[in-house]
Amino acid sequence: MLSISSFRSVPRLSRALATQTTAHTRIPVRQWRREEIQAIYDSPLLDLVFRAATVHRQNHDPSKVQLCTLMNIKTGGCTEDCSYCSQSSRYKTATKASRLVDIEPVLEAARKAKENGSTRFCMGAAWRDLAGRKSGFERILEMVRQVRGMGMEVCTTLGMLTPDQARQLKEAGLTAYNHNLDTSREFYPSVITTRSYDDRLDTISAVRDAGISVCSGGILGLGESDKDRVGLIWEVSNLPEHPESFPVNALVPIPGTPLEKNDRVPYYTLIRTIATARIVLPQTIIRLAAGRNTLAESEQAMCFMAGANAVFTGEQMLTTPCSPWDEDKAMMERLGLEGMQSFEQPNVARKEGTRLEVASKQTLAGDAVL
8 A cells, every 4th residue: 555655765866056057958858759648648547646746756855836916018909819718809808908007006015925935926918019119118128127136037928039139138137937828739729819829839949949938828728629738738748848937727617718618627627737848858847827716725735746836926926816824834834845045946047057157156245245
């Protein structure tokens, strides 16, 4: 019979300082066949969770969870037709279009997030791309510089990027860029028609080539099948390198969108997806994202056991509710979890390269003066 001690006995990998490798050194990854991933996904649930928990402990500290806070810096008015999104200008929803916010409210929100234990601050703008938005992009670059100056990881999601835009974001200090594939290539046209799957992969390529960490995952509950969930994981597993972060979102049906009457994704589907992603993407952060606030604490605990090791916390997601900091910190204390530090994930730190080394030397010099 397996006991709790069976989990504890699994050896954890010793890890050298991530910045000892160059920022653009690519870590070899296993190329999975789609049928292999399907077999993992279809395996008996408790066996699947146990296997995922074992892989998790071999590659990560199981007591650590990254706390991330997300801010919508430009709401609504998007020209895309993503069927799940209340920010599309094509649908009549309660979400009202607004202009890009000023810099100071963003910095205030980032300071509050840091005070509450978040180590990654994410900013989202409802745009298809940055074409014709030169002044807005300059403002966002300044937001990135100043939030990065707080010692936080900085992530943005701004729609499609060109290689030059990705380079400018990297130079400003951007840690990660979120650009979800959403679902499998086959099911994707049922959800979105205004942007192709290859458009998304091109942006991910531009981000990766600029030396920015890739945050790319999907949404469960769009009407997809198990094969589509497997297809999503297969797609990201066969990128030139695994994404540093894989968000798993559970659809929150929003009135006025085409998917407003979709049923909520079954909990065990969520667990299977997280566990499969953990096995296939062993060094990736698996980010439990939208819809988490609907889960009981015991259900969230199983997600962490299955390999999830990051959450969004704070006052709001982009347009859906979020679990507040106080509740999350209390839950983590009960579960024996603690928050990650900024740049604690080796693959994220690797892409920061000399920037982290310089910041570390400046901190040590400051401490010496004091």
